[in-house]
Amino acid sequence: MKIDIAHFSKLANLPLKLKEQEDFGKQLSDVLENFKKLKEVATDKIEETSQVTGLTNVARTDEVVISLSQHEATANSKNIHSGLFVVPVILEEGIEG
Amino acid sequence: MKLHELTISKARKKLDSGEISSLELTKQCLERLEKFDPQLNSFLTVTKEQALEDAKKADARIAGGEKTPLLGIPFSLKDMYLTKGIKTTAASRVLENYIPQYSSTVVTKLQSAGAVLLGKNNQDAWAHGSSGENSDFGATKNPWNLEMIPGGSSSGPAVTVAADIAPFSMGTDTGGSIRQPASLTNTVGIKPTYGRVSRYGVIAMASSFDTMGHFTKTAEDSAMVLSVTAGKDVHDATSSPIPVDDYSEDLKKDIKGLRIGMPREYFISGMDPKVRETVEAAIRKLEEMGGEIVEISLPHTEYAIDVYYILQTAEVSSNLARYDGIRYGATRENFGEEAKRRIMLGTFTLAHGYYDAYYKKGMKIRTLIKQDFNKAFERVDVIATPVSPTTAWRIGEKANDPLAMYLSDIFTVTGNIAGIPGLTIPVGFVNGLPVGMQLLGPHFSEKLLFRVGHQYELVTKWYERRPKLI
Numbered sequence: 001m002k003i004d005i006a007h008f009s010k011l012a013n014l015p016l017k018l019k020e021q022e023d024f025g026k027q028l029s030d031v032l033e034n035f036k037k038l039k040e041v042a043t044d045k046i047e048e049t050s051q052v053t054g055l056t057n058v059a060r061t062d063e064v065v066i067s068l069s070q071h072e073a074t075a076n077s078k079n080i081h082s083g084l085f086v087v088p089v090i091l092e093e094g095i096e097g
Numbered sequence: 098m099k100l101h102e103l104t105i106s107k108a109r110k111k112l113d114s115g116e117i118s119s120l121e122l123t124k125q126c127l128e129r130l131e132k133f134d135p136q137l138n139s140f141l142t143v144t145k146e147q148a149l150e151d152a153k154k155a156d157a158r159i160a161g162g163e164k165t166p167l168l169g170i171p172f173s174l175k176d177m178y179l180t181k182g183i184k185t186t187a188a189s190r191v192l193e194n195y196i197p198q199y200s201s202t203v204v205t206k207l208q209s210a211g212a213v214l215l216g217k218n219n220q221d222a223w224a225h226g227s228s229g230e231n232s233d234f235g236a237t238k239n240p241w242n243l244e245m246i247p248g249g250s251s252s253g254p255a256v257t258v259a260a261d262i263a264p265f266s267m268g269t270d271t272g273g274s275i276r277q278p279a280s281l282t283n284t285v286g287i288k289p290t291y292g293r294v295s296r297y298g299v300i301a302m303a304s305s306f307d308t309m310g311h312f313t314k315t316a317e318d319s320a321m322v323l324s325v326t327a328g329k330d331v332h333d334a335t336s337s338p339i340p341v342d343d344y345s346e347d348l349k350k351d352i353k354g355l356r357i358g359m360p361r362e363y364f365i366s367g368m369d370p371k372v373r374e375t376v377e378a379a380i381r382k383l384e385e386m387g388g389e390i391v392e393i394s395l396p397h398t399e400y401a402i403d404v405y406y407i408l409q410t411a412e413v414s415s416n417l418a419r420y421d422g423i424r425y426g427a428t429r430e431n432f433g434e435e436a437k438r439r440i441m442l443g444t445f446t447l448a449h450g451y452y453d454a455y456y457k458k459g460m461k462i463r464t465l466i467k468q469d470f471n472k473a474f475e476r477v478d479v480i481a482t483p484v485s486p487t488t489a490w491r492i493g494e495k496a497n498d499p500l501a502m503y504l505s506d507i508f509t510v511t512g513n514i515a516g517i518p519g520l521t522i523p524v525g526f527v528n529g530l531p532v533g534m535q536l537l538g539p540h541f542s543e544k545l546l547f548r549v550g551h552q553y554e555l556v557t558k559w560y561e562r563r564p565k566l567i
Binding site (some may be wrong): 037051060 | 194195196198199266291292305331334335337399400403404406407414418421422423424425426428429432434438439440441442443448455456457459460461462463464465467481499500503516
């Protein structure tokens with residue numbers, strides 16, 4: 001199976017060098033080849049398991065509790081401005097209206 | 098007296114009677130750490146000054162009459178556990194300089210209980226691995242043979258206990274990362290029931306699989322640690338409200354009449370025949386002790402490793418998306434090779450057009466694997482299996498073959514898929530390298546697993562063997 005590694009690396013927000021793209025392309029193909037045998041298993045009437053606890057709607061009372069201060073919360077960032085996280089631009093001018 | 102060889106149980110008695118102090122015990126453990134860790138590479142951060150302070154505080158509490166299981170007992174933490182003010186890295190360059198602003202619930206509980214933190218352990222980065230070689234800070238070595246891997250991903254924690262640096266250590270088990278290194282290092286490793294121990298403040302790998310377990314020298318000790326770490330936590334919505342058992346209560350009960358399942362799918366030709374013989378001998382021992390061996394089948398076992406690598410990597414790709422260098426950590430090109438590989442695989446199986454064939458299919462087979470265990474536990478009380486198809490292998494041997502590496506988890510992933518508890522106990526040696534056996538039980542049956550483990554260790558005493566370190 002030929003995988004469009006460049007496409008998935010963009011989806012994953014994971015910059016890959018050309019050599020990494022080649023290597024991962026091959027390794028992922030091999031792993032996915034293995035997964036094909038799962039087709040053998042009859043699962044039409046089977047429900048999915050997304051979690052194993054059986055718990056539902058675990059909530060706490062809606063009240064404000066002590067949390068991290070702004071100073072603590074921003075302490076590990078390399079890029080702070082006036083106590084706020086600086087993020088890369090995600091919207092640029094010139095978007096079609 | 099070789100204080101570093103003491104189990105928690107023996108140390109507890111000597112501390113409570115005043116025969117030894119936590120300060121003496123902690124000092125000996127730290128000396129051992131300083132002497133041997135350059136060869137073992139099992140620690141990333143050592144908290145020496147804090148440890149000595151905590152030991153003194155514990156001694157004061159003991160002098161005041163407090164008698165609790167872990168008071169004054171030294172321990173270490175896999176570097177996945179956030180420790181407020183103490184660097185926490187997941188053994189990755191992405192978090193090389195990360196200093197948490199809060200501690201995980203497990204850490205808070207252990208420190209409130211008076212346990213003495215020696216430091217943060219090395220591991221496979223992000224808990225991705227089965228050997229300890231995926232650390233961004235160098236591989237950890239197996240104290241039984243320094244040219245061999247100790248197993249992973251909780252490599253550092255396993256080695257800490259195996260080398261008598263501390264009597265217990267916390268690891269994490271998502272696909273076998275406690276049970277497998279325990280079996281390769283002659284230690285006891287518990288993977289608790291999913292939801293038994295809070296995941297709050299532990300760096301997430303695969304959120305529906307991650308469990309917070311630990312390493313000890315004996316099953317008796319393992320029960321003591323779980324009695325402190327287990328319990329519902331308001332910060333972890335998946336933590337169980339089921340009351341915590343008295344895990345030591347049944348340790349002295351024999352196993353006469355206990356039904357022990359041997360699943361045929363776990364005793365396969367692909368594994369090392371000597372490892373297989375060693376595990377089978379241990380099961381015969383359980384039979385001698387009064388256990389009733391029942392052959393069972395877990396028919397979907399052959400699909401487990403693929404189901405695991407689809408679902409786990411999907412959850413990994415989601416959990417690692419937060420590391421973008423904005424709020425903390427370095428940027429994403431700093432991820433190691435294995436992390437990148439798993440992120441890519443996970444992204445693929447969750448993508449439009451592939452989701453149904455892989456991820457959704459995986460979730461359905463997960464249901465079938467869970468049902469296999471439910472049916473089996475109607476006929477047996479516990480299930481006994483090998484943990485690893487081989488003993489420890491040479492450093493570098495599987496490093497370039499990701500598929501071979503993934504196959505080393507073949508006997509352990511089912512426990513995480515079903516969310517059931519698993520206990521590795523030492524059962525012997527092949528060519529000087531340890532072999533462990535896994536006991537699996539129904540949800541929340543840890544008390545039973547400890548009982549079987551303890552009864553077995555009383556008559557076999559594999560825990561008395563020690564690696565030769567010079």
